Amino acid sequence: MILLLLVLCLAGYALGRLRWRRCRWFLYGLALVLFLSAGCGPLPACLLDHLQAPYAKRPDIAWASRNAIVLLGAGTTRVVEGGSVEPTLFANGRMLEAYALYHACKQSGGDCKIVVSGGDAYRNGVSEAASYAKVLQRLGADGADIQLDARSMNTWQNAQFVRPLIDAYAPQRLVLVTSATHLDRALIFFAHFGMHPIPVRGDYVDIRPTWIPNSLNLVLTDLALHEYMGLATYHVYDAMGWNAPPSRNGAP
Numbered sequence: 001m002i003l004l005l006l007v008l009c010l011a012g013y014a015l016g017r018l019r020w021r022r023c024r025w026f027l028y029g030l031a032l033v034l035f036l037s038a039g040c041g042p043l044p045a046c047l048l049d050h051l052q053a054p055y056a057k058r059p060d061i062a063w064a065s066r067n068a069i070v071l072l073g074a075g076t077t078r079v080v081e082g083g084s085v086e087p088t089l090f091a092n093g094r095m096l097e098a099y100a101l102y103h104a105c106k107q108s109g110g111d112c113k114i115v116v117s118g119g120d121a122y123r124n125g126v127s128e129a130a131s132y133a134k135v136l137q138r139l140g141a142d143g144a145d146i147q148l149d150a151r152s153m154n155t156w157q158n159a160q161f162v163r164p165l166i167d168a169y170a171p172q173r174l175v176l177v178t179s180a181t182h183l184d185r186a187l188i189f190f191a192h193f194g195m196h197p198i199p200v201r202g203d204y205v206d207i208r209p210t211w212i213p214n215s216l217n218l219v220l221t222d223l224a225l226h227e228y229m230g231l232a233t234y235h236v237y238d239a240m241g242w243n244a245p246p247s248r249n250g251a252p
Contacts, residue, residue, distance in 0.1 A: 001038055001221045038221040039213020047224035048205065052180040055201040061101070063108040064172035070197060071098040072158050072178040072186060073118020073128030085126035087135060090179070093203030095132055098177045099139045101200065110173075114141060115165055117149040117158045155182070155230070159189040160244070166195060173198070180204045181223055185230045192234075193246050 037043040074091040078084070087095065098114055105112035114136060118128025127150035137143050147165055152158045166174065176197035178186050183199045190197060207217050237243045 001218055039217050041207040041209040041217050044217050044220040044224055045207045051184055051224060051227055052204055055180045055183050055199055058200055059198055061198060063105045063110045065110050066171045067105050067110050067112045067173040068115055068166060068169055068171035069098055069101050069175045070115045070162055076122050076124050076128055076131050078124045085124045085131055087131050094177055095135050097200060097202040099136055099141060101175060102141055113145050113147055113169055115147045115162055117152050117162050119150055119152050121153045155186055156189050159193045163193045175200055177202050181227055185227055188234055
């Protein structure tokens with residue numbers, strides 16, 4: 001969002017130098033309107049509602065005899081004191097939801113696996129998958145029930161590299177856990193690789209309406225725009241035939 005505002009202001013300045021004064025003031029005005037609508041809440045509220053509304057209610061899942069819960073990573077952070085690597089704040093809701101589903105699945109009497117997907121995208125020396133697995137085990141998950149994909153660096157690779165693990169286990173019920181804002185994009189990528197999981201949100205975010213722009217609303221605007229850009233990129237690539245075929249990296 002900040003980059004877009006900067007581009008508009010720079011373009012307005014350039015047009016002003018060319019004496020296109022009306023265009024200059026139009027771009028300045030547009031930048032101001034976008035800044036106020038994003039910072040005060042209306043813009044992110046609209047964008048987030050379209051992303052999250054379909055997943056606001058958690059589904060009732062009828063567990064089968066073989067079940068897989070796929071947990072997507074949300075980064076890691078290095079603790080300054082001690083140097084340990086732990087999941088980021090944004091991963092907590094996802095991990096708790098994945099464990100709650102795992103616990104419910106085990107209580108149903110079925111066989112349950114948690115597939116944790118995420119490489120070391122933050123270059124902290126420990127993959128998201130390994131970091132999250134430790135937390136899941138502390139919560140009570142059996143280490144034998146946790147499978148790791150430690151290669152994925154983005155959502156596309158999450159789907160790409162999870163597919164062979166899912167094929168090997170062959171679950172009758174497949175569940176996908178990630179943030180509500182992320183589910184639309186994740187589901188499209190998983191469908192591209194032939195998987196159609198039940199979506200469950202690990203967290204839900206909301207804006208804080210204010211009369212004065214605040215940084216939280218700007219961050220949430222960036223978050224929503226990132227997801228829309230990812231969706232748009234997929235559809236453009238798909239139309240151009242640029243998306244990797246489902247057969248890449250083990251998916252049939």
